[in-house]
Amino acid sequence: MFDFALPSSPALAAIDLGSNSFRLEVGQVLPDGYRKLHCRKEMVSLGAGLDAGGRLSGEAIERGLRCVRKFAADLAVLSPDRVRVVATQTLREARNRDEFLRHAEALLGLPVELISGHEEGRLIFAGVSFLHPSPRRRLVIDIGGRSTEMIVGQHRTARAISSFPIGSGSLSQQHFPQGRITAEGFRAAQHAAAAVLSPALDGFAAVHWDEAMASSGTAGTVSAVLRRNGITDGTLTPAALRWLIERCIAAGHVEQLDLPGLKEKRRPVLPGGLAILYTLLARCGIAELQSAKAALRQGVIVDLHERAMPAAARAPRRQPALIPA
Structure with missing residues (x-):
């Protein structure tokens, strides 16, 4: 599928459980750029399943979980070094979000982090500023x-x-x-x-x-x-x-x-x-x-990479490029 061993940089994965789309991306942050190794995107329209009382419908929950199952299968094959799963506004709002999160975490075998709007913005800027x-x-x-x-x-x-x-x-x-x-x-x-x-x-x-x-x-x-x-x-x-x-x-x-x-x-x-x-x-x-050619998921990957680096080495020394897989 993908040879993660070629560039000597860990393969990092981001899962973004958004209101319109769910996205999985696996990438590498390299000295001269960013390499996308795998991506999957599905228009789940989770937010469209919120009723007037702020509850997700059973149909919306099942749409989301069907996609999460695909992500879990991808991760089992790709075996990235580190993964961060983030959920955004619809799950911040949903009164019954715990039902969805419990099932999603069981499928992935990973915690799902319900991030704040401030953290979402910070990660978006991290991705855009790195790739641009x-x-x-x-x-x-x-x-x-x-x-x-x-x-x-x-x-x-x-x-x-x-x-x-x-x-x-x-x-x-x-x-x-x-x-x-x-x-x-x-x-x-x-x-x-x-x-x-x-x-x-x-x-x-x-x-x-x-x-x-x-x-x-x-x-x-x-x-x-x-x-x-x-x-x-x-x-x-x-x-x-x-x-x-x-x-x-x-x-x-x-x-x-x-x-x-x-x-x-x-x-x-x-x-x-x-x-x-x-x-x-x-x-x-x-x-x-x-x-921009960057968004939340790339920001999550860049952030994962930089958290594992010494502070003095975090800023890129030259303009990074988006490198084809």
Whole structure:
């Protein structure tokens, strides 16, 4: 399958039990870059299974556990040196999360760590800053299924972190019911996003950073659509987001969204994610937002690696590269 013995660096695994997707990645942090050895991603849509009382449905729990079983089988074959399993916003919210966590831990034979929004932001910044090194002050945005993390930092240090309980999945469910897309729905979604985000956005205004990046599925999907349709080179701009919002409204329903670069499984959460992105670009004065090739899972792997290193050796000596497996 994979020869982990070739580069003399441990194989490290991260499992991210997110609100939209569950992800497993095995990678190595090398002197000259990051090597991805294995990955598996499934759109579990765990957050869509939360009812009004904050309980996960039995169907959502079973969807999640089916995926966890696959991860356990992968780990049994790959035998990475160290593994960290993290769970995020949906399981932070779910009143019956212990039921899911108990079964997941039994399947994996590993503890599942329910991380805070602050820790999630720290790990996201760790992954982005390692794979996209820069001396400039940087804003990083990560829009998940039920939460949005914003981080400002420089070099490898996060200096301000906020986590907001709003995401692409939750906003899509609330303002684009049954997948219907309307201009009124976008206006309502943007107002709802602003109500949650605005009270803490002063610390993320343009005066605090020199460049902006976005990680995770929403930004990657929007970037791919803009690039494939020749709107931008993949850069997210206010004008480009308006173009995509107009295309969504013209389609009228998520099932009618047929755009190059848009995967079928991402359609249901695209409108909510777009509403959050557009709100943030407008409120934070972001003229250009670049899509990062790193997110929470890479941050977990980088963090595992650096925790095992002497403090003096933790900073990379040269710009790392993403090395093909």
